[in-house]
Amino acid sequence: MRFSITTWNINSVRLRIDQITRFLAEQAPDVLCLQETKCPVDQFPEKPIRAAGYDHVAYAGMKGYNGVAILSKLPLAEIDIREHCGKADARHIALRIGPGAGEASGLRIENFYVPAGGDIPDTALNPKFAHKLQFLAEMRAQAEKARAGAAPTILVGDLNIAPLEHDVWSHRQLLDVVSHTPVETATLEELREAAGLVDAARLLRPQPEKIYSWWSYRSPDWAAADKGRRLDHIWLSPDLAPTCRSVEVLRDARGWDRPSDHAPVTAVLEL
DNA sequence: ATGGTTGTCATACAA
Numbered sequence A: 001m002r003f004s005i006t007t008w009n010i011n012s013v014r015l016r017i018d019q020i021t022r023f024l025a026e027q028a029p030d031v032l033c034l035q036e037t038k039c040p041v042d043q044f045p046e047k048p049i050r051a052a053g054y055d056h057v058a059y060a061g062m063k064g065y066n067g068v069a070i071l072s073k074l075p076l077a078e079i080d081i082r083e084h085c086g087k088a089d090a091r092h093i094a095l096r097i098g099p100g101a102g103e104a105s106g107l108r109i110e111n112f113y114v115p116a117g118g119d120i121p122d123t124a125l126n127p128k129f130a131h132k133l134q135f136l137a138e139m140r141a142q143a144e145k146a147r148a149g150a151a152p153t154i155l156v157g158d159l160n161i162a163p164l165e166h167d168v169w170s171h172r173q174l175l176d177v178v179s180h181t182p183v184e185t186a187t188l189e190e191l192r193e194a195a196g197l198v199d200a201a202r203l204l205r206p207q208p209e210k211i212y213s214w215w216s217y218r219s220p221d222w223a224a225a226d227k228g229r230r231l232d233h234i235w236l237s238p239d240l241a242p243t244c245r246s247v248e249v250l251r252d253a254r255g256w257d258r259p260s261d262h263a264p265v266t267a268v269l270e271l
Numbered sequence B: 001a002t003g004g005t006t007g008t009c010a011t012a013c014a015a
Helices: A017-027 A046-051 A127-149 A182-195 A200-204 A251-255
Strands: A002-009 A031-035 A056-060 A068-072 A076-081 A092-097 A108-113 A153-158 A232-236 A244-249 A265-270
Touching: A002 A017, A002 A108, A002 A153, A002 A232, A017 A031, A017 A046, A031 A108, A031 A153, A046 A056, A056 A076, A056 A092, A068 A092, A068 A108, A127 A182, A200 A232, A200 A244, A200 A265, A232 A265
Parallel strands: A002 A031, A108 A153
Antiparallel strands: A002 A265, A031 A068, A056 A068, A076 A092, A092 A108, A153 A232, A244 A265
């Protein structure tokens, strides 16, 4: 069966609910994983999402910040909202695709929103950067443990790191910029390898192709300047990697009216 | 070297 999954940092699920339903109508992935919903759970806009044919939803949220959600056409099971670094800050939701979903049954999905890390790449001067590295360390410890379980796994999310040289518009100019510093890129690559997961985008589209999923709001003409970074990722367990047929960034969505600063990233698998 | 924009929640703060 064809199975598609999208990750998208939406930067407010309530403000951009019409963009979400447009995306679901036009692209119709089986599963849409959102980050930065910025929405308390009692205000999550379930109705228009269900009306779009996504009857199975799971989400974690809080007032003002963070928040992750998984919207699915297929049944969900074992929904698990995880805490990290001693904070209940709605940055991670894990689940399985439920029984009755054909070949997708039992697929494990992990949706992460990794802390951005502030402006100064120094753990002594910037507690937010220390939090980011601590969060990554916990992700790694957990992923290494889960590896033994060996369920087919898709890990997605806004990982807030562009790990490779061609994941940013200028490797040299971003080496001191949080999201592309050597400590972050090395930590993320080591974490991915320790987890035994494959970077789906680079499996199909190796360097030196430039791939971006985020463009700053602060750029007056983001499309012409094209100073992007690949912060949003889809990782696959080794059993799933050979089934991956495509990974695409829907750059058009960055140009929609009042857009998120992130574009959706979609992987298609043939299970 | 600096400031540039956006969202939430109401005044800074995070990104």
